[in-house]
Amino acid sequence: MTPVLELRGLTHAYGSLRAVDGVDLSVLPGERHALIGPNGAGKSTLFATVAGTLPATGGSVLFDGQDITALSESERARRGLLRTYQHSSLFLNCSVLDNVALAVQRVDRVAYRFDRAARRFGRTETRARRHLESVGLIGRAADDAAALSHGERRQLEVAMVLASQPSLVMFDEPTAGMSAAETERFADLVERLPDDLTLLIVEHDLDVVFRLADRVTVLHLGRVLASGAPEQVRADNAVRSAYLGSARTDDLFNGGPR
Amino acid sequence: MNRAAATRRTTLIAVAVITLLVAAPLALGPYAVTTMTRMLAFAVLVLGVDLLTGITGLPTLGQAAYFGAGAYTAVLVGLHITSDAMAQALAGTAVGLIAAAATGWVAVRARGIVFLMLTLAIGESLHQVAATWPAVGASNGLAGMPPITLFGGPPLLPAGFVYWWVLAAAITVFAAVTLITRSPYGRTLRGVRDNESRMRALGYRPALARYSVFCLAGAIAGAGGALWAAQGRFVSPGDLGFEVAALALLSVVIGGAGSLWGPCLGAALVLLVRDNLSASIGGHGPLVLGLVFVAVVFLLPRGVAGIRHRRESRS
Numbered sequence: 001m002t003p004v005l006e007l008r009g010l011t012h013a014y015g016s017l018r019a020v021d022g023v024d025l026s027v028l029p030g031e032r033h034a035l036i037g038p039n040g041a042g043k044s045t046l047f048a049t050v051a052g053t054l055p056a057t058g059g060s061v062l063f064d065g066q067d068i069t070a071l072s073e074s075e076r077a078r079r080g081l082l083r084t085y086q087h088s089s090l091f092l093n094c095s096v097l098d099n100v101a102l103a104v105q106r107v108d109r110v111a112y113r114f115d116r117a118a119r120r121f122g123r124t125e126t127r128a129r130r131h132l133e134s135v136g137l138i139g140r141a142a143d144d145a146a147a148l149s150h151g152e153r154r155q156l157e158v159a160m161v162l163a164s165q166p167s168l169v170m171f172d173e174p175t176a177g178m179s180a181a182e183t184e185r186f187a188d189l190v191e192r193l194p195d196d197l198t199l200l201i202v203e204h205d206l207d208v209v210f211r212l213a214d215r216v217t218v219l220h221l222g223r224v225l226a227s228g229a230p231e232q233v234r235a236d237n238a239v240r241s242a243y244l245g246s247a248r249t250d251d252l253f254n255g256g257p258r
Numbered sequence: 259m260n261r262a263a264a265t266r267r268t269t270l271i272a273v274a275v276i277t278l279l280v281a282a283p284l285a286l287g288p289y290a291v292t293t294m295t296r297m298l299a300f301a302v303l304v305l306g307v308d309l310l311t312g313i314t315g316l317p318t319l320g321q322a323a324y325f326g327a328g329a330y331t332a333v334l335v336g337l338h339i340t341s342d343a344m345a346q347a348l349a350g351t352a353v354g355l356i357a358a359a360a361t362g363w364v365a366v367r368a369r370g371i372v373f374l375m376l377t378l379a380i381g382e383s384l385h386q387v388a389a390t391w392p393a394v395g396a397s398n399g400l401a402g403m404p405p406i407t408l409f410g411g412p413p414l415l416p417a418g419f420v421y422w423w424v425l426a427a428a429i430t431v432f433a434a435v436t437l438i439t440r441s442p443y444g445r446t447l448r449g450v451r452d453n454e455s456r457m458r459a460l461g462y463r464p465a466l467a468r469y470s471v472f473c474l475a476g477a478i479a480g481a482g483g484a485l486w487a488a489q490g491r492f493v494s495p496g497d498l499g500f501e502v503a504a505l506a507l508l509s510v511v512i513g514g515a516g517s518l519w520g521p522c523l524g525a526a527l528v529l530l531v532r533d534n535l536s537a538s539i540g541g542h543g544p545l546v547l548g549l550v551f552v553a554v555v556f557l558l559p560r561g562v563a564g565i566r567h568r569r570e571s572r573s
């Protein structure tokens with residue numbers, strides 16, 4: 001089976017700091033793959049480099065077996081490679097519905113139409129509303145995104161990405177800032193996603209990681225420290241020693257310092 | 259307030275405003291009617307500026323160039339081809355569109371202050387062309403355009419008839435821009451305004467949206483120019499100078515960028531101060547406009563249109 005995503009020696013350097021340093025990784029179709037590591041390990045930088053927001057300074061990214069290293073971020077998104085942001089990135093002066101509808105109308109190829117009001121594009125509007133429903137935001141559809149709470153903004157991010165018809169989604173700390181109830185709703189939602197959707201999740205909440213992930217990769221100082229089944233990674237000595245001052249891997253898995 | 263009630267109220271206000279505007283020539287003298295005609299034509303230009311500035315987040319100082327292109331086209335068509343107002347307006351619109359398409363691709367690569375400076379440069383270049391090219395009368399401009407006609411009828415000499423034509427055209431443009439802001443395309447533009455990098459992450463090409471709306475705004479400015487010429491029957495390089503561009507942007511700021519009716523009111527106010535009050539206040543029109551601008555920026559960050567918002571959120 002060809003991996004959906006394959007990274008070969010992927011590197012991104014901020015000046016002399018190699019925040020992502022020769023990462024090899026492959027993610028199979030339908031996999032729920034968790035990416036963990038201490039603060040500053042390079043997880044967000046890795047996501048940004050895979051998504052094309054940041055250029056790779058070395059190595060390559062293969063998506064569905066094709067080298068996409070040279071493609072623009074928007075072209076990657078059109079091919080189904082989407083991500084959420086650690087710090088929400090929304091359209092704050094647009095309505096909550098508009099935020100999701102922007103994703104849907106691009107997929108529906110009506111984003112440049114102005115022959116009718118947007119609400120008369122029934123298919124697009126219905127799908128946008130369904131996505132809002134699935135994250136529990138339908139009641140806020142008409143509000144400005146700026147009026148949402150932090151947790152609600154995280155939910156909206158999730159809805160926007162899922163509305164973009166992705167084949168691979170990278171979630172960057174999706175539950176950070178969500179309430180317990182919102183986290184539960186998010187985990188439920190992810191469990192109900194279609195099996196052929198591939199997920200890569202950066203997550204500090206280890207309950208969520210173990211509930212959702214079937215593979216875990218540990219990143220440390222921009223390098224892959226360990227990769228494998230969750231239990232295997234938990235027992236890994238290298239992972240253990242990477243967390244200075246913590247003799248027990250449990251400290252890592254209990255969140256550690258955020 | 260629920261949406262049905264809001265829609266009904268908006269419709270009611272629109273009908274009332276249009277009725278008043280249509281009835282105006284019956285009550286007002288020719289001088290006032292001529293003034294209002296110019297305001298309407300200028301408001302069309304301002305709508306295009308608002309589409310760029312308020313909806314897409316691209317403040318511009320170059321729209322007078324396309325306004326001028328439309329005005330020159332209309333006068334040339336009037337002088338040499340036909341006095342039909344509809345044909346002149348369409349020609350002005352088309353030339354505004356073409357001029358914007360030909361020059362805009364440079365500007366839309368930039369954002370913010372660089373974009374503003376590039377549009378300014380485009381405007382000044384076209385102004386220079388108009389002021390030096392003998393074929394369009396150089397610094398004298400073009401005069402002697404015959405009065406417009408409609409549907410093959412007689413020349414529209416009374417000010418009221420020209421006014422009605424310009425009003426009809428302005429309402430059409432207003433309705434079209436309203437439709438654009440409510441359409442999926444309008445949503446795309448607002449997305450570009452709010453968060454361009456997120457648009458890219460969703461698979462959009464923001465440059466395409468910026469370029470297309472620049473062309474559209476050029477077409478609208480061209481229509482405004484043609485309407486301006488229909489009333490004045492004269493065009494000179496001053497009509498596409500920096501002052502016109504700055505006043506158009508000022509109208510948007512005063513009226514409230516992003517609202518459509520606010521900038522139209524702003525357009526009326528700005529022209530009133532420049533053309534009608536300036537003489538009676540000792541030629542200090544620009545000073546007054548400057549003061550109005552400062553006052554709006556400090557007191558009404560969302561322009562005249564923001565007043566309604568404030569009242570609504572308070573009640």
Ligand SMILES: Nc1ncnc2c1ncn2[C@@H]1O[C@H](COP(=O)(O)OP(=O)(O)OP(=O)(O)O)[C@@H](O)[C@H]1O
Binds near residue numbers: 014017046
């Ligand atoms: N824009 C930037 N310029 C320079 N250095 C940066 C920049 N962004 C991140 N870094 C550095 O790159 C390294 C990796 O950062 P990154 O945000 O990718 O880590 P992370 O694993 O996502 O951390 P966290 O868990 O805190 O989100 C850190 O040392 C960070 O200081």
Ligand SMILES: [Mg+2]
Binds near residue numbers: 043044045172
């Ligand atoms: Mg991070």
